[in-house]
Amino acid sequence: MTQQIIIATAAFFGMLSVIFGAFGAHALKNILSNEQLHSFEVGVKYQMYHAIVLLVLGFNHNGISAAIYWCFTIGILLFSFSIYGLVLSSAKGKKLRFLGPITPIGGMLLVIGWLLVLINAF
Template identity: 45%
Template sequence: MNKKILILGSVFGLFAIAIGAFAAHGLKPKISVQAMHSFETGVRYQMYHALLLLIIGNIGGVSEKNKKIIFYLISVGVLFFSGSIFALATNTLTTIDFKVIGFITPLGGLLLIIAWLILLINFVKSYKN
């Protein structure tokens, strides 16, 4: 499981850098300031969770069961949260109306929150004195 976690963390980090650079150089003149801020939020949260996956893949104190649950929550959470923000921020550049998928942004955020909560609970249980 650790290998999958580390690979996904690396992929999310790689794409966060690439998408962020694309936004800064290619999108900035084409979308509104507000849309650019939203896009940057998506990139930032993707990178935060890429780093979290790299940490989880390398630490002890988190059960394999919880690592697996956190892996899936972050996988779907980042895709829903950041992915929908990327689509919504660039909505004016396409003929597709991405506003219909706007409801998955908070769902993705909720999945990310649950991943952090499971990590917290795992630490509290693991390190009881």
């Protein structure tokens, strides 16, 4: 993975998390229940946390493995975006239940990404 791709991916996910956070705080606050809004916010937070990690890894591009990059990138997509889909579809009364099992797969990829960062440190 090139440094530019890592930084661009981080910037894209960071930008989207700000947009989604604002969307949740303003457009969705009167539509979603408190529990749904909390779930949506969890997706936004995890997306931003991992965007920041990708950014740091990109700027310190000392051998970040493609596996770390892909674990975080796919993990963000599966974890955060499945939460967004679940919450928004539930608010419309047509919950996309198939997304439920996808969220923990994304979470596991984020954990594996962190494990790879730990291994890479040694």
